[in-house]
Amino acid sequence: MAIRTRQQTLAAPITCTGIGVHSGKTATLTLKPAPENHGIRFFRTDLPGTQGIPALFSRVVDTSLATVIGENGVIVSTIEHLMATFAGMGIDNARVELDNYEMPIMDGSAAVFAKEINAVGILIQTAPRSHFVVTHPIEIADGDKFVGAYPDDSFRITCTIEFPNALIGRQSISIDLGDNQFIGEIAPARTFGFLHEVAFMKQLGLGRGGSLETAVVVDGDTIVNQEGLRFADEFVRHKLLDCIGDFSLIGMPIRGHIKTVKSGHLFNHRFITEFFKNRSSWETMTPE
Template sequence: MLISTNQRTLEKSVSFSGIGLHSGRKVHLTLKPAPPNHGIKFKRTDLPNMPVIPALFQMVVDTSLATVIGEEGAIVSTVEHLMASLTGMGVDNALVELDAHEVPVMDGSAKLFTSMIKKAGIVEQKSPRFCFLVKEPIEITDGDRFAAVYPSDTFKITCTIDFAHPIIGIQSFSVDVEPESFEKDIAPARTFCHFKEIEYMKQDGLALGGSLENAIVHDGEKVLNPDGLRFKDEFVRHKILDCIGDFSLLGMPFLGHMVVKKSGHMFNHLFLKEFFTRKKSWDTVLMSDAFPPEDPGKRDYSAVRSVAL
């Protein structure tokens, strides 16, 4: 896999509209190019002074049903699918302008976001790209939940989920995150829920924009969407999509093998906190220096733990 050693941004701006999954509100969103070292930032154009919120884990204010970032009272909700798309397609710098507090859900996946990014085009910038290079394992557990990262020459995610519903059950999937595999194997995977959860969420003022058009809805035994699933293991692929979006809040690319089991937005965020307390377990390096010429691809992966049951 060819890894870009320079930062990348969008070639031109691109705009689209949709509704928020939980708010049900229509939102207009524009992705814009940004200069080197800008990172990904969200701009609320509907608020006075149009506050800008960096897409960083320090800005996370809620992870109950989606990942929400905020600063000084301004928030942007449900950022994970768009962030996964930018990361999966290798975009380092972009400004996201939106006129409501929630990123549109589109079809419940990252497929349309990815298409918009491709439509805008991606260009390489002159500034070098930095990354987190994992040197030692970092692991956290909570009951049967598990999240870890191990040394790797690529950004790889292995995810296992375990649901009591027969339609889902135990599923595992592993992917090297790069544009081609992201677009083909991960981006089309949609968010999902049990149909009984919808009523409870709407009673709490949530999922007001949810429908069979933007989520997989099941009754435990079967999928209720007329067109069925896009992949037989679409559920675990969507969890990987969420992981990519949540882990993108590190703020830089990283080379490591993420292994997660029964994780979610809250647990992913706990892992990010642990990651930054374990500073001896990783280095910040130029991407061009991540692979010493005299010893390419010869890191020790013996510590990688099998959690795929």
């Protein structure tokens, strides 16, 4: 698939409102077009006068329950689904305004974000779109967790998960982000949790916005949600969605094949740190 050579932004602003899955607080999100070389920046409108936070791995301050970025004491939490949407749809520049500290979870997927961006359209800009090109393998492992990046002509991510649950078991999926599969195949996949974990989190004051409207809930070998799954392998599709969002924090698209096994936000962040340590394993490419 052809690599996009020009930067892109939104063709018009978008606004949506929802609740934070962990805080339970209502938040209104506005996405606005941004100029070339602006990147993705988050602005807290409830804290006037504060600076925007660049969506970069160097600004990640927590990965325990979600990906959280912060700067100068200001944070924005649970950004991975929106960042996956930007990466999956090729959005390089956007101003993200939020009136609370946690992003709205919507239905637990990226479907709303993708649908809204698709509705307003994408503006192709003049500036060239630079890429990281993987030239030699980079790998990290810790027990049964693994992330690797390998040379490839496209940007492909292969994700494998495994849970000691008969309904989930071991699942794998691979997607080329240049093949326009994101909207239909990955964006609708919802976050998921286990019923006993949901109850425990609520006892700790966490997951206050979690419900059957914002996540897939598994109880043993049963899906609690009345409508069931959107895909037979919705679990791994959502983990791939999270990976796309996490790896977008590298700051530029990658030309290479990333493979993950039983990884999560923290381990993905560890890989990005390792990626930048291995400067001999990649180079930057900017089209003419």
